[in-house]
Amino acid sequence: MRGLLVVNPNATTTTARVRDVMVHALADEIDLDVVTTDRRGHAVELARQARADRWDVVVTLGGDGTVNEVVNGLLAAGPGPDVPLLATVPGGSANVFARALGLPADPVEATGAILDGLREKRFRTVGLGQADSRWFTFNAGLGLDAEIVAAVERKRAAGTRATPRSYLASTVRQFFVGTDRREPALTLHRPGVDPVTGVFLAIVQNTSPWTFIGPMPVDPCPRASFDTGLDLFGVRRLSLLSGVRYGRRILTSSRAGQTRGLVTWHDQSGFEVSASRPVQLQVDGDALGEVDRVAFRAVPAALRAVV
Numbered sequence: 192m193r194g195l196l197v198v199n200p201n202a203t204t205t206t207a208r209v210r211d212v213m214v215h216a217l218a219d220e221i222d223l224d225v226v227t228t229d230r231r232g233h234a235v236e237l238a239r240q241a242r243a244d245r246w247d248v249v250v251t252l253g254g255d256g257t258v259n260e261v262v263n264g265l266l267a268a269g270p271g272p273d274v275p276l277l278a279t280v281p282g283g284s285a286n287v288f289a290r291a292l293g294l295p296a297d298p299v300e301a302t303g304a305i306l307d308g309l310r311e312k313r314f315r316t317v318g319l320g321q322a323d324s325r326w327f328t329f330n331a332g333l334g335l336d337a338e339i340v341a342a343v344e345r346k347r348a349a350g351t352r353a354t355p356r357s358y359l360a361s362t363v364r365q366f367f368v369g370t371d372r373r374e375p376a377l378t379l380h381r382p383g384v385d386p387v388t389g390v391f392l393a394i395v396q397n398t399s400p401w402t403f404i405g406p407m408p409v410d411p412c413p414r415a416s417f418d419t420g421l422d423l424f425g426v427r428r429l430s431l432l433s434g435v436r437y438g439r440r441i442l443t444s445s446r447a448g449q450t451r452g453l454v455t456w457h458d459q460s461g462f463e464v465s466a467s468r469p470v471q472l473q474v475d476g477d478a479l480g481e482v483d484r485v486a487f488r489a490v491p492a493a494l495r496a497v498v
């Protein structure tokens with residue numbers, strides 16, 4: 192079996208020693224090439240070439256951003272039988288995709304699980320989402336959600352590590368002094384029904400949970416799954432009191448409680464979100480900049496992942 196290991200050297204929760212152990216373990220089992228990324232978008236290029244060269248498996252060592260780039264490279268020409276298996280070793284701060292697949296959080300243990308999965312030919316076929324042409328594995332968002340991601344990325348560019356504390360600080364600051372909590376910009380569109388106007392924040396989930404704060408899952412749409420369409424969680428009120436209510440709801444992964452001001456959709460094949468002014472968009476925790484309209488689509492059985 193031929194494998195390509197794509198390593199993000201800036202992965203936040205691994206060390207050079209851990210990477211060496213993992214590389215040696217994988218190389219003992221498969222014919223392995225190792226490439227370290229050196230720029231944004233590099234993993235997309237590597238994965239696209241891996242598919243063209245008929246590699247059997249592409250392994251990622253990094254965070255969800257690295258996984259997202261690899262997925263977008265593997266699926267640049269769309270799903271198909273020639274797409275290599277994807278194996279994900281968690282090396283970032285959240286590792287939502289790997290954890291949603293049930294892989295261990297520790298990178299060495301996850302490597303062992305992946306090797307077992309390769310030996311036993313154990314994989315899971317998962318559905319993915321698209322935001323226009325960009326693939327995403329677990330979530331996307333517009334509005335406050337994406338503004339927080341963009342703020343954290345600015346901090347990272349200035350040398351601050353992405354930690355739960357950093358995300359929490361950015362969330363508090365963005366909620367109180369950053370986002371517009373008076374004039375909602377978003378409108379939700381589904382075929383055959385009236386648009387939903389006056390939305391401040393739209394979260395799109397492809398699986399559950401949406402993300403993690405340390406070990407704690409954060410889950411606006413607990414029914415979301417790799418085996419169904421997309422779920423949406425829209426917020427039409429953004430006061431402090433409503434924010435506390437929403438926070439309690441999503442931290443307990445509940446569909447109960449206060450629902451006024453919420454829009455929730457489950458198992459959707461596709462929908463669009465438009466904006467009256469440019470708003471931030473994020474996919475899989477990667478800030479993509481400002482947009483004024485995005486089409487979301489669920490793609491069943493898009494990729495095979497080692498579990």
